[in-house]
Amino acid sequence: MTEHFDLLVIGAGSAGCVVASRMSENPSLRVGLLDAGDMPVDPDIGNPLKWPALQGRSYDWKYRTVPQVHTAGRVHEWPRGRLVGGSSCLNALAHVRGQRRDFDSWAEAGGPAWSYDGLLPGFVRSESALQVYLPGDEVSPVARCYMAAGNLLGVPVLGNHNSGELLGTAPNALTMRKGRRVSAADAYLSPDVLARRNLVLLTGREAEQLTFARSRVTGAVVGAEGIAITADRTVLCAGAVATPLLLMRSGIGDPAVLAGAGIDCRHDLRGVGANLQDHLLALGNVYRARMPVPPSRLQHSESLMYLDHADWRKTAGRPDIVLACVMAPSVSEQFSAPAYGTAFTILAGVTHPTSRGTIKPSGQGRGHPPLIDPHYLETGHDRAMMREAMKAARRVGASAALDLWREDEIHPGASVTSDADLDRFLARAVCTHHHPAGTCRMGRDELAVVDGALTVRGLEALFVVDASVMPSLPSGPINAAVAAIAETWAAMN
Numbered sequence: 305m306t307e308h309f310d311l312l313v314i315g316a317g318s319a320g321c322v323v324a325s326r327m328s329e330n331p332s333l334r335v336g337l338l339d340a341g342d343m344p345v346d347p348d349i350g351n352p353l354k355w356p357a358l359q360g361r362s363y364d365w366k367y368r369t370v371p372q373v374h375t376a377g378r379v380h381e382w383p384r385g386r387l388v389g390g391s392s393c394l395n396a397l398a399h400v401r402g403q404r405r406d407f408d409s410w411a412e413a414g415g416p417a418w419s420y421d422g423l424l425p426g427f428v429r430s431e432s433a434l435q436v437y438l439p440g441d442e443v444s445p446v447a448r449c450y451m452a453a454g455n456l457l458g459v460p461v462l463g464n465h466n467s468g469e470l471l472g473t474a475p476n477a478l479t480m481r482k483g484r485r486v487s488a489a490d491a492y493l494s495p496d497v498l499a500r501r502n503l504v505l506l507t508g509r510e511a512e513q514l515t516f517a518r519s520r521v522t523g524a525v526v527g528a529e530g531i532a533i534t535a536d537r538t539v540l541c542a543g544a545v546a547t548p549l550l551l552m553r554s555g556i557g558d559p560a561v562l563a564g565a566g567i568d569c570r571h572d573l574r575g576v577g578a579n580l581q582d583h584l585l586a587l588g589n590v591y592r593a594r595m596p597v598p599p600s601r602l603q604h605s606e607s608l609m610y611l612d613h614a615d616w617r618k619t620a621g622r623p624d625i626v627l628a629c630v631m632a633p634s635v636s637e638q639f640s641a642p643a644y645g646t647a648f649t650i651l652a653g654v655t656h657p658t659s660r661g662t663i664k665p666s667g668q669g670r671g672h673p674p675l676i677d678p679h680y681l682e683t684g685h686d687r688a689m690m691r692e693a694m695k696a697a698r699r700v701g702a703s704a705a706l707d708l709w710r711e712d713e714i715h716p717g718a719s720v721t722s723d724a725d726l727d728r729f730l731a732r733a734v735c736t737h738h739h740p741a742g743t744c745r746m747g748r749d750e751l752a753v754v755d756g757a758l759t760v761r762g763l764e765a766l767f768v769v770d771a772s773v774m775p776s777l778p779s780g781p782i783n784a785a786v787a788a789i790a791e792t793w794a795a796m797n
Contacts, residue, residue, distance in 0.1 A: 309336035309504070312523055312535035314511050314550070316341075317390020318488045318783055319770040320541030322430065322790035325492035327797070328503040335503050336533065338526065340510035341387035343489070349393050350484045352603035358394045359383040367545060367676055374681035376731040378638075382676060383738065384545060388507060389489030391543070395738060395783055397478045397485060397603050399436045401427050402778030402785055403470040403610075405622045413747040413775045414756030417792060420468070426791030427466075427784065433491040434479045434787070438464055439602055443475045446597055446648050446709050447606040450629040451475075453703035454609050458617040465608060470779055471618050473609040478602065479783070488787065506533075512670055514538065514554040514766070516570070521766035537765045541790070544740040544772040545663055548577040549674055551744070551753075552665050556760070565665040565672070571762055575751035576744060580661035581777050582678050583737035586690060586730055588634045588649040589697040592711040596645050600631040609700070610655070610779060613692040623779055625693040626653045627700060638732040639715060647714060650701050652693035653737060655779040658683045663743050680734065690730050691723060739782045744772035758793055769793045 313324045316339035324337040341363055348354040360366060360383070367382035385391040404420040411419035451473045455461055460472035479486045498505060511524040515532065523534035540547045552562060555570030557577060562569045600606060610623035627650055633641040634649040641647075661678035681687050694716070701710065712718075716729040744753035744760075753760060754773050760766040771786050778785050 306532045306534055307336065309533070309535045310334045310537070312336045312338065312533060312538045314338050314524060314538065314540050315390065315542035315546065315770065316388045316489070316505070317385060317541060317543055317770070318392045318786045319790040321389065321488035321492040322787055323539055323541055323769055323794055324503060325497050326791065326794035328497070328500050331502055333502060336506060336535065337503065338506045338509055338511060338524070338533070339388050340508070341385070342507045343388050344393050344487070349487070352397055352478070352480050352483070352485050353600060355394060355396050355603060363387040364394065365545070367674065369676045369678055372678070372680045374687070374731065375734055376638075378732070380680070380736055382545070382736055382740070384543060388493065388505070389487035391738065392479070392488040392783060393485070395781070396605055397480055398605065398608065398781045399431070399434070399466070399477045399479050399784045400470075400608065400780030401466045401788070402780055403622050404468050406776070406778040409776045410746070410774070413745070413752070417756065417796065418746070423785075423788045423792055426788035426795065429791045430784070430787035434486050435481045435491070436477050437480050438477050439475045439606070442601040444598060444600055444606055444631050446631055447475070447629045449706050449709055450650065450700065451607055451609070453700045453705035456703055456705050457700065459609060459611065460617070460619045465610075465780065469620055470610045471612060471621060471623055473607060475607050476605065480603070510670055511550055512553065514550065519762065520764040537767065539767045539769050541770045543770050544580070544743045545674060545676065547768055547770055547772045548663050548743040549665055551576050551760070553668065553670065556763070561664050566668050567665065573753060573761060575753045577663040578660070578751065579742040579745045580663055580678055580740065581657060581742040581774075582661075583653055583655070583657065583739040583777060584680060584690065584734045585628070585651045585653040585737045586694055586733045587636045587735050588630070588651045588715065588733065589694065589701055589713070590633050590635060590642070590647050590649045590715040591701055591709070592642065592647050592714055593709050594711045595709070597631055597648050597709070599645070604632050605630045605651070608780065611696060613689070613696060623655050624689055625696055626655050626780070627651065627693070627697050628653075635715060636733050636735050642714060648709065650697040652690070652697040654686055654689040654693060656777065658685045678740075681731070687727065690734065691726055694726060694730060737781070739777060741771040741774040741777055741782055744768045745775050746773045747775060757796070767793070
C-alpha cells in the first residue's frame with residue numbers, strides 16, 4: 305500500500321528536522337520525514353571534542369571533489385552527515401548568524417522575508433531550540449591570548465558574534481549544552497516530538513526520484529525496491545549536494561548536463577547544480593608551543609576573528625577574511641602535524657569567495673557518485689584574499705600577546721616569505737570549511753531554481769528548504785542560517 309502524507313520532507317538534517325518538527329505542530333497535517341541514514345547511536349557524536357574523528361565513519365556520505373586545478377591538483381574530502389540530524393551531528397558546533405549585509409542579496413533574490421530582519425525571528429527561535437551556548441571560563445588560555453593579540457592590533461572586542469555586527473573577535477557561540485553537542489535532531493526531534501501521531505520518521509530510505517502528475521510533484525520513489533510515497537507537498541531538505549542530485553535524477557535541470565549522465569530532461573531548469581559555493585580554510589599557521597597546550601574544554605576551535613583586511617579597526621560592515629584559533633596542530637593531508645599538546649594553530653579563510661562551481665550526476669541512479677567541482681581558488685580575488693588571510697594569521701601569531709605560548713612557526717615556516725611561496729603553500733594547505741551552498745539558488749532570473757516562497761520554478765507542490773537555496777554565502781559557518789531558513793519557511797506555511 306502506498307503511504308501518503310500531506311507533507312513529505314526529504315532529508316532529516318539541519319533543515320529537515322526543523323521543518324518536520326514545526327510543521328507537525330499542526331495536528332491536522334500528516335508529515336513524513338525521510339532520511340537515507342539512521343538515528344545517531346555513536347556516543348562520540350555527542351562529545352564536542354570528537355568531531356574531527358567523526359569524518360569517514362559509516363554515517364558520513366564521504367563525498368569527494370574532482371581534482372582542483374588551483375589547489376595543486378588535489379582531491380578534497382567532503383564529509384556530510386548521513387544520519388538523522390545530518391551534518392549538525394558532524395560539524396564543529398560554531399553558531400554564527402552572519403553579518404547583516406550578508407542577507408541583502410537574499411532579500412533582493414526572494415523578498416524581505418530573507419533579509420536579516422526578516423530572518424531574525426527564525427534565528428531567535430532556532431537558538432532557543434538549540435540552546436546556543438556562549439562559553440565563559442572554559443575558554444583556553446591560548447585562545448584568550450590570541451584574542452588579546454587581535455585586540456592589541458586594533459581588532460574590536462565583541463561579546464558575541466551574533467549581535468548583527470561581526471567585525472572583531474569573541475569566543476565562539478556553540479550548539480552545546482552541559483558539555484554535550486546539541487544537533488538538529490536533539491533540538492527538534494525529541495521523544496515527545498517523535499511521539500506525535502501525525503509525524504512519521506522513515507529512516508534508512510533514500511529517495512531515488514521524484515514522481516509527477518504533469519507539472520505537479522506527487523512524492524518520491526524510495527530505495528532499490530522502488531516504493532512509492534505520495535504527498536500533497538514535497539520539501540527537499542537534503543542539502544547542497546543531495547538536493548540538486550535528486551532534482552537532476554528526476555529529470556529537472558540543464559538538458560546538456562542531464563544528457564551527459566544519460567538522464568532525460570523533464571523540466572528545463574539550468575541553474576540546478578550550478579552556483580556552488582564553499583568556504584575554504586588554510587590548515588594552517590601552526591606554532592610550536594613553549595609549554596604544553598592544555599586540552600580544549602570546548603571543541604578545539606574556540607575563537608573566530610572576523611576582519612576587513614584593509615582596516616582591522618573597523619567595527620561595522622562585512623568582513624572579507626576570517627581567522628580561527630585551534631588548540632591543536634591543524635594541517636592538511638599534505639603536511640605532517642606535530643604531536644597534540646605541543647602546538648596550536650591559527651586557521652585563515654575568505655568569507656565571501658567569488659569562485660563558483662558545479663555539482664553534476666555521473667549517472668542515472670543514486671548509486672552513481674556526484675561530480676563535485678567547487679572551482680576552488682579559481683578567481684584572482686579568492687587567491688589574493690586567501691593570501692591576505694594567511695598574512696593576517698601570521699601577524700596575529702607574531703604578536704607580543706602570544707609570546708607566552710609561541711616558540712616558533714612550524715607552518716608555513718620561516719622559508720616561506722614571498723607571495724609566490726605563500727601561494728604555493730596555500731594551494732597545498734586549503735581545505736573545505738564544510739559550508740557547501742547555493743546549488744538551487746533563490747532568485748528572480750531564469751537561472752534561479754526557487755522563488756521567494758522556495759517553490760521550484762515551473763513546478764507545483766515542490767519546495768527546497770536547505771543551504772542550496774542561498775544566493776550567496778553568509779560570512780561565517782552556515783548551520784545557523786540553514787536553521788533560520790527552515791524556521792522562516794515553516795512560519796510562512
